[in-house]
Amino acid sequence: MDHHPLLWELEGITKVFPGVRANDGISIKLRAGEIHALLGENGCGKSTLIKILSGVHQPDGGTIRRRGEVVQLTSPIQARGQGVATVFQEFSLAPTLTVAENIFLGRYPRRGPLVDWRRMTREAEEVLGSLDIAIAPDRTVGTLSVAEQQLVEIAKAISIDATLLILDEPSTALGEQEIVALHKLLRRMKERGVSILYISHRLDEVVSLVDTATILKDGKVVSCSEGTKLDVNEIVSKMVGEDIDEHYPKQNNTTEKVLFSARNLSTANGVRNVSFEVKQGEVYGLGGVIGSGRTEIARAIFGIDPLTQGSISLDGRTIRIRNPRDAIRSGLALVPENRKSDGLFFNFNGGPNITTAALDKIRGQFLLKKRSESQVTRDYIDQLEISPAAATKFVNLLSGGNQQKVVIARWLFAGSRVLILDEPTQGIDIGAKIAVYNLINALTARGCAVILISSDHNELIAMSDRIGIIRHGALIETRPASDVTHAHLVQASAQPLAKDAA
Structure with a gap:
């Protein structure tokens, strides 16, 4: 691996927020012409680290070097000036502007006091052409698909002469063919000597694409695969590590009576033929990774996204839900991820x-x-x-x-008799988490049914009675929570996409 020159180096990066050490002495080497995966379960410190590299956060300790020189990335603009380009999950494109205007936003080429529109179009064509992106520079960004917008984001990054391109979950909203095109583009950029930091939950795709992988757990580096072959099972075991023995005060209040059932739910928003039932007093967990379709299932049940097929029953009676008002009247509730x-x-x-x-x-x-x-x-x-x-x-x-x-x-x-809790403990401290777990016990003791969505695998396994595993909007299987391991939840996302077409 040493024939790839060292471009960026993080040494002992530490970042502390109230009550949590998000990054704890992280050291990573990023080489020119290499795709480097940053992996780990939610809450492992990935997001904080990429925000430090993007100039959004400043580290409390440690050093960042670019080509051997110490650099301070004090703001996103300053990080961009150093050649760091980040494509976050939420795009930073202006939908009413053209592709060319977005690529050169904030730094339009000028001829005297005026914008040189012809030169801007020509240079946008050159950037897009060099990456084999077949999108016209005069297209309005709002009319492009998600995949096309992502390609424009990458073209924008390249146009600032990025030496480090950070991609945060780039394939979440993409189909199989679009992912193939994205990977082809990234390999082409790698040949041009760019260093690419790639964050993804789809481990099958990571193994086929990247050269090196760093795995984080609890804010620390637990493994770096430099020079060794990547293997999905090995990655999963390192990401999961030992079970964390946190305090989960679980009560089993499940009865034999089916309170809620969903039959063949599908939506235009990616829910695919989902069927399951929840008993009175039961916590039914939806397991999977970010982007697997769990929140979309919640939106379908609560009437936010209309059903294209399927039905919902409460107490054995089919109920028609056209909007959230119908859902509330029927006795359903949604505690959303973003309270x-x-x-x-x-x-x-x-x-x-x-x-x-x-x-x-x-x-x-x-x-x-x-x-x-x-x-x-x-x-x-x-x-x-x-x-x-x-x-x-x-x-x-x-x-x-x-x-x-x-x-x-x-x-x-x-x-409400059926409560959907979407990431109910995200962003709250351990004392407040335990209060929420006690609340879940109180709900089930009252005879409510709870549908629990959580990306904290320890929490999901400990607090659920049964878990339905979701991948790409489909329910793969339901198991008793006691039979589910971290590996089941992580590996569910690692199955090749081609199988989903079946």
């Missing part, structure tokens, strides 16, 4: 946030009964052990764990 933008009204205290899904219960003849609302709020503060501050303070001033409890209180007040 900040989708789950809470931050300009209200706990009371209105709890009662908002069932205002009829506190409505007088003309006005809402504030006294009733206050009593309801106090009741749930007691039942769910929510911070008493929720009665008077805006919910944005509460901790993440208390915010999550307020959302769950809302659905209990609305009379």
Whole structure:
């Protein structure tokens, strides 16, 4: 491997956030003309590390060298000036501008005081042509497919003479043919001497594409494969490591009565013929990696994405759900992954946030009964052990764990019997996590059914009764949680894409 010159070197990179050491002495060598995978389960420190390389975060300790010289990447603009180009999962393209305008955004070529449009089109054509990207420079970006937009992002990166290209989960939204085209493009860039840092959950694709892989766990490097052949099973065992013996206070409240069933659910958003049932008092986990289609299944059940086929039953009775309002009336609830933008009204205290899904219960003849609302709020503060501050303070001033409890209180007040919890403990500390686990036990003890989506594999296995494994929008199999291992969940994503076409 030494015939590839060392281009970038990270040495002892450390980054601490309140309560968590996200990067703990990470050292990585990135060579010219090499594709280097950065792997690990969610929460292992990958995102923090790429944000440090992109100039979004500054490390608390350690050194970054470019061609042997120490560099400080103090901002995204400064990192770009050093030749670092990052293609995040969320694109940074302006949809109303053309491909050429996006490629040269913020640095249009000029002739005197005016933009040299002809030169910009010509140079965009050269960049696109050199990468074999067949997209016209005058196309409006908003009219392009996701795959085409991604290629434009990469062309934009190349046009700034990037020496390091970072790709964060680039294949999540791509089909098989588009992935083949992306890999071809990356191999061409590798031949040009660019160093590529590639983050992906699809291990089959990683093994076929990359030269070297660094595996992170709990903010530390646990393995670097420099010079050795990559193997999916070996990667999985290193990513998973030893089971973390965290405290998961699981209660088994499952009954024999089927409360919820989904039959042959499909949507235009990638859900493919999904069928499963959940018993009263059961926690049914949806396992898989980011992009596997778990959230899309939740959206289908809750009426956010219309069904193209399939049916949903509650208590043995088929219910028609055309929108979230129908879902709420029927007794379904969704606690979304992003509670900040989708789950809470931050300009209200706990009371209105709890009662908002069932205002009829506190409505007088003309006005809402504030006294009733206050009593309801106090009741749930007691039942769910929510911070008493929720009665008077805006919910944005509460901790993440208390915010999550307020959302769950809302659905209990609305009379929900099936609760879909999408990443319910993401971004909250261990004390708040345990409070949420106790809350899941309280829900199932009441006879509710819980559908749990979690990328924390320890949590999913410990808190579920059964787990349905999801890959590319399809339910592969359902197992008792006690029979599921980390390897099942990670390897589910490592099956070759071609099998999914069957």
